[in-house]
Amino acid sequence: MVHTQQITNMRKKIIAANWKMNMTIGETESFLEDFRMEIEDVNGVEILIAPPFTSLAKLSELLGGSQKVRLGAQNMYFEAAGAYTGEISAAMLRELFVRYVILGHSERRQIFGESDALINKKVHAALTSELRPILCVGETLAERDAGKEKEVLETQLKGSLAGITAEQMLDTVVAYEPVWAIGTGRNASPEQAQDAHAHVRAVLTSLTNAETADKVRIQYGGSVKPANATVLLGQPDIDGALVGGASMEPRSFAEIVKAAAK
Numbered sequence: 001m002v003h004t005q006q007i008t009n010m011r012k013k014i015i016a017a018n019w020k021m022n023m024t025i026g027e028t029e030s031f032l033e034d035f036r037m038e039i040e041d042v043n044g045v046e047i048l049i050a051p052p053f054t055s056l057a058k059l060s061e062l063l064g065g066s067q068k069v070r071l072g073a074q075n076m077y078f079e080a081a082g083a084y085t086g087e088i089s090a091a092m093l094r095e096l097f098v099r100y101v102i103l104g105h106s107e108r109r110q111i112f113g114e115s116d117a118l119i120n121k122k123v124h125a126a127l128t129s130e131l132r133p134i135l136c137v138g139e140t141l142a143e144r145d146a147g148k149e150k151e152v153l154e155t156q157l158k159g160s161l162a163g164i165t166a167e168q169m170l171d172t173v174v175a176y177e178p179v180w181a182i183g184t185g186r187n188a189s190p191e192q193a194q195d196a197h198a199h200v201r202a203v204l205t206s207l208t209n210a211e212t213a214d215k216v217r218i219q220y221g222g223s224v225k226p227a228n229a230t231v232l233l234g235q236p237d238i239d240g241a242l243v244g245g246a247s248m249e250p251r252s253f254a255e256i257v258k259a260a261a262k
Contacts, residue, residue: 116159181222
C-alpha cells in the first residue's frame with residue numbers, strides 16, 4: 001500500500017479558471033499578457049483557462065500550443081453534429097486544441113436543468129473524442145442543512161460517471177463545488193472541503209478501484225481566493241481549484257496558482 005502522502009504527491013495540482021459569461025476577446029488578450037508575466041517562474045502546476053466560446057479561438061491562437069497554460073471549454077453537447085442550435089461539439093473544441101471541458105457545472109444543473117443522465121452522455125462523448133472532462137458535483141445549502149450532502153454527491157457521481165471504465169476515469173477530473181459557496185463569498189471550511197473530497201474519492205473507489213481513485217484529481221470550487229487557497233490546497237484530498245471570480249484578475253489568479261505550487 002502506497003503511503004497517503006506519496007499518493008497525494010503523485011497527483012499534479014490542477015488550477016482552472018472558469019470565466020463563465022465574462023471576458024471579451026480584448027479582455028482575454030489583455031489578461032493573458034499580464035498573467036503570463038505573473039507565472040513566469042511557476043512550475044509543477046497544471047494551469048487551465050476556460051473562457052467563453054467567443055474567446056476560445058483567440059486564446060488558442062495566443063497560447064500557441066503552450067504546455068504551461070492549457071485551454072478548456074465551459075460546456076459541450078454530446079452529439080457529433082446536427083441540428084442543435086446554439087450547441088458546440090467535441091470536434092469543434094478539438095480543432096481549437098481544447099484539452100479539457102467542464103461538464104455538469106452547478107449552473108448548468110440549476111439554471112439549465114441538466115440531469116445526471118445528460119451529463120453522463122457528455123462525459124462519454126468527451127472521452128471518446130479525447131477531451132478530458134472536469135465533472136462538477138456539489139450540494140445546495142438546503143441539501144447540506146438536511147445532512148444529505150454525501151447522498152447527493154454519491155447520486156451525482158454514480159449517474160454522471162455511469163459506464164465509465166477505470167482507464168477513462170484516469171482522464172477525468174472531478175470538481176467538488178458546494179453550490180452554497182459559489183460566488184457568495186462564503187466557502188466551505190478546509191475541514192468541510194476535505195471531508196467532501198474524501199467522500200468523493202471513496203465513491204470513485206466503489207465505481208472503479210482504490211488504485212484508480214487514488215490517482216484521480218479532485219478540485220475544489222467555491223469562492224476560492226488567494227487568501228484561502230493555501231489552506232484549501234494543503235488538504236490531502238484537494239488536488240486543485242476550479243476558480244470563478246478570482247480567476248478574472250491576472251494577479252489574483254496567479255496567486256492561487258502559486259499557492260498550488262508550494
